[in-house]
Amino acid sequence: MIENGAVLDTDTTREEVIVERSEPFQTLVSTLSRYLNKGGGRGAFITGPSGAGKTMLAERLQEQLRRERMAMESAYVNVWEYSSTSEVLVTALDEVGRHMNYDQRGTPHAELRRLLREAHDDPLLLVLDEVHQIEEPALVGQFLRMDGVFTVLICNDRFDLTRRLDRTSRVSGLRHVHLEAYRAETIERILRERIEFGLESGSVTDEFVLEVAALVEGDARLAIEALGVGVDDARSNNVRPIPGHWAEGAVDEAREIIRQRPLSRLNQTQRAIYEELLDCGGWVQMGTLDERLMARGIDVSRQTIRRHLDSLDHYNLCEQKGQTKGKRYRCVTG
Template sequence: MIGDARVLQPEFVPREVEHRDGEVDALTNALDPITRGESGETAFLFGPSGTGKTCIAQYTVERLREQVVDIEYQYVNCWRDYTRYRALYRILEGIEGTLDIHRQSTPTDELSERLRSYDGAPYVVVLDEVDQLQDTGVLYDLYSTRDCTMVLVANRETDVFDDLDDRLSSRLHSARRVRFDKYGIDELVAILEARIKWGLTTDIDRAHLEHIADASAGDARIAIGILRNAARDAERAGREELTADLVDGAIPEARQQVRRTNLETLTEHQRVLYDIIDDQGEIDPGELYGQYQERVSDPKTNRTVRNHLQKMVHYDLVVAEGEKRARTYRVSDGGA
């Protein structure tokens, strides 16, 4: 049943995208000056998880690279490379390599200076989960780099701009904003049909695809995960078609796969917060922050912790109930 397993992976970037023409056009227009030897506009892609932001960013840059021979490109996942040093190191990998950089001894300022002194081909940097950066000075480093164009990706606009200093905020205020809304059922069905066309050896009844889309609540990652798991189970069972029982069986696992991925990408401090909530069952913000301060040697500010909690709520790892002083946090059951 599975012809090309790569197509069913969440990180796969298709040759054609479904139901994101307006978003692709907006980002293409922001990057278009690069085709004329100029710097592109900073672009900011925001919206809920699973709405195609990362896919569209990578897809659009790849189309740009087909038009421009001399162009450098680097993708940085700021949830993984969240310190200024790690982000700069990853960015420099895309420009000139980092073989001569000693990760244990090269000062951060030296990396910053190397980036700012860059004088080569136009350079596009996609900063995914940009609100996870612990030091937004990275954005200033990039802004100050000649011929460098930034594509920023995050869930919410306020998560990025609220923590910027006035100098950087004013410079990025003119960024081209591209909003991504959750997919509808018909849109998710179209995405699944495209994956089936290139990844499976058999067609699947539309009713099953609509069921998958409905169970995904607008999240393409979950929808593709359900399809992948159901197709895998069908292949293992020696079946030649997808049935309702296979789809139903694949839904909880796909949700948990996305949840596990989100858990694995939590930073050290976010994981401490999550573990405290998990241990307590339910906890108020004051008690949570107190226990957090006891468990780490370099606790972040209360505001940063609130941002971490908002991020975990957004990714359905934690549930927030009540308002202000009456608010409590508990671990989400992941939609089970």
């Protein structure tokens, strides 16, 4: 059934998909070209819901640099995985300054920033994905003020980051590219292209494709994951083609797979918060959660706890209700 397994990988993009995002992509290209030619602008902000193609656009921008052999280097940092100031700086350095020797743990932040400035001869395209996860938002402003660095910030909602920044960050001057959720017919096209490129002819019914496209609410990542679930189930049960009535179950299972994936990437504090919510088994107020964390030896501010709770909520690992002091939280388990 499978001829090219890459089509079932949500991190793999097909060349044709960029057509559906050609306008925002050209906006990014023109903004970057203006920076290179005239020095205008310091970066761009890409926002939009999950599965709307934000990371894909940034990847294509990096590909454009390589394809056109533009005099610019690039670095990508997934801030969900590397959120501290040291981790962000070291990850960027590893991509553009592999020849440099330094103590990754013991080098002061100011020295890491200096090394990053000196690690590239040409201008640097720096992509910070899931940037709202950054522990020290002041680092964003430092990047935007750094000569020779064009910074692309990616997150679902610009407010998730800007509310934590001061006025000197320069974020307000960035070119903002917002992506709406894909239309159902676009999701259908994305799936059909992947099926044609990587699956044997006749492996999937039209009904399955149409049902999945209607159920995922514009989330391409969820649709591709559901296609993978359908293929796995079909192979396990020796069924061909994948029938339309499997679509709802495939989407539900794919949604749970995506929800579980961030669990392996939680840092120590995030995991402790998640485990305490899970252990409580119901709605918990901030005071109770703070006390339980203190009992575990985790001494962080309530502002930090709220930031991590927002991140868990963002990835559907917890939910919130209420306002200000009356706000309560509970774990999402399925």
